[in-house]
Amino acid sequence: MSRPGWRQRIEAARLVREATSRRRVRRLVERRRGMRFFVDGRELLNFSSNDYLGLSQHFTVASALQDGAAREGAGATAPHLECGHHAAHQALEREVADWLQVPAALLLGSGYLANLAVLQSLLGEGDACVQDRLNHASLVDGARLAGCKLRRYPHADAEGALRQLRAHTGGMAVVATDGLFGMDGDLAPLRQLAVVARVQGALLYVDDAHGVGVVGPEGRGSVAAAGLDHVAVPLQLVSLGKALGGYGAVLAGDTALVEHLAETARPYVHSTALPPALAHASLVAVRQARSQEWRRERLQGLIATFRALAGTAGLDLLPSDSPIQAVLVGADHAALAMSADLEDAGYWVGVVRAAPGQARLRVGLSALHTPAEVVGLVEAMARARDRVAAASPSPDPTIPEPA
Ligand SMILES: Cc1ncc(COP(=O)(O)O)c(C=O)c1O
Numbered sequence: 001m002s003r004p005g006w007r008q009r010i011e012a013a014r015l016v017r018e019a020t021s022r023r024r025v026r027r028l029v030e031r032r033r034g035m036r037f038f039v040d041g042r043e044l045l046n047f048s049s050n051d052y053l054g055l056s057q058h059f060t061v062a063s064a065l066q067d068g069a070a071r072e073g074a075g076a077t078a079p080h081l082e083c084g085h086h087a088a089h090q091a092l093e094r095e096v097a098d099w100l101q102v103p104a105a106l107l108l109g110s111g112y113l114a115n116l117a118v119l120q121s122l123l124g125e126g127d128a129c130v131q132d133r134l135n136h137a138s139l140v141d142g143a144r145l146a147g148c149k150l151r152r153y154p155h156a157d158a159e160g161a162l163r164q165l166r167a168h169t170g171g172m173a174v175v176a177t178d179g180l181f182g183m184d185g186d187l188a189p190l191r192q193l194a195v196v197a198r199v200q201g202a203l204l205y206v207d208d209a210h211g212v213g214v215v216g217p218e219g220r221g222s223v224a225a226a227g228l229d230h231v232a233v234p235l236q237l238v239s240l241g242k243a244l245g246g247y248g249a250v251l252a253g254d255t256a257l258v259e260h261l262a263e264t265a266r267p268y269v270h271s272t273a274l275p276p277a278l279a280h281a282s283l284v285a286v287r288q289a290r291s292q293e294w295r296r297e298r299l300q301g302l303i304a305t306f307r308a309l310a311g312t313a314g315l316d317l318l319p320s321d322s323p324i325q326a327v328l329v330g331a332d333h334a335a336l337a338m339s340a341d342l343e344d345a346g347y348w349v350g351v352v353r354a355a356p357g358q359a360r361l362r363v364g365l366s367a368l369h370t371p372a373e374v375v376g377l378v379e380a381m382a383r384a385r386d387r388v389a390a391a392s393p394s395p396d397p398t399i400p401e402p403a
Pocket residue numbers: 110111112113115136138178182207209210239240241248249
């Protein structure tokens with residue numbers, strides 16, 4: 001019998017990643033203090049995290065985790081529907097529902113699992129999931145797991161969503177979009193999408209992993225910022241691992257939907273519940289995020305500083321009023337070289353390799369950064385851009401390209 005061997009398979013895949021500058025490496029964080037990270041033996045100022053409000057090391061959040069662990073131990077010991085549903089989980093669900101002004105909420109192990117859960121439990125063969133082209137990978141994977149038709153529309157194009165829905169009749173449809181896009185930091189056109197979904201009888205699901213805590217009144221996220229409620233958006237995803245600084249996710253919205261998910265979503269039913277101590281810590285983080293408006297105000301000040309300076313320095317900024325600021329670089333190798341140059345200067349900035357020729361540097365701002373640190377970052381980015389351009393001059397336009 002001839003079968004492809006697994007070693008040859010993975011070696012071929014590795015070579016492709018290498019040839020296309022797509023290798024991924026883990027960096028070892030030895031310790032950290034605020035936004036100062038000690039990485040692979042170097043101290044770097046971190047601009048690549050999602051700790052937008054600076055809550056991940058907040059002493060009240062960390063003490064809640066310690067108290068919770070002292071009382072409840074390290075783990076939940078079972079899924080929610082067995083013996084793993086604890087009072088701390090329920091208290092967190094109630095707190096998030098109250099914050100977002102929705103009737104019900106359900107705690108899941110992670111945002112990735114939550115997206116698999118929602119789409120797998122709602123959709124099947126003959127149904128459609130209509131998605132923004134720049135949605136997070138977990139939404140795409142959720143639709144694949146559901147076995148429904150996956151239809152994608154151009155980024156932030158509500159009319160494109162309408163066209164896709166019109167082309168699919170006869171089955172149920174979900175329109176799924178990031179609320180605040182994790183790659184570029186821009187907002188989805190939620191008001192238009194809500195109209196499209198209503199007219200087409202589709203369910204609008206908003207993955208607001210990056211928006212909750214950051215935008216909207218009381219940090220309630222992009223749905224609230226758009227003036228929408230749980231009737232227009234029956235379900236949304238809240239990440240506990242980004243602005244809230246912990247780990248896990250909460251699905252928030254309509255009661256019947258949440259109850260359906262709790263009984264039928266396989267990633268919920270068949271997975272161990274989040275450690276109750278973590279739920280306890282997230283409850284404290286939610287209260288801080290909700291009440292401490294100064295964190296969002298501080299963040300807005302840093303965003304304005306970054307955009308003004310980056311604009312003056314001639315960096316190619318993509319539109320965003322959020323703590324995610326993307327600078328378009330172009331070729332993958334140029335973005336990687338800029339990131340390496342920034343690291344030599346003491347800054348950690350991630351690279352997003354989107355479509356070919358569209359690589360970006362993704363800057364994640366946090367309320368813990370200082371204005372002076374942001375000034376230093378922009379100066380270092382401009383220097384990195386100039387050095388990388390000087391090292392690889394653009395081709396002489398008088399010399400014809402090889403055929
Ligand atoms: C938009 C979006 N949804 C979901 C996820 C997955 O969330 P988690 O990291 O909790 O699995 C992410 C993670 O980056 C994300 O950006």
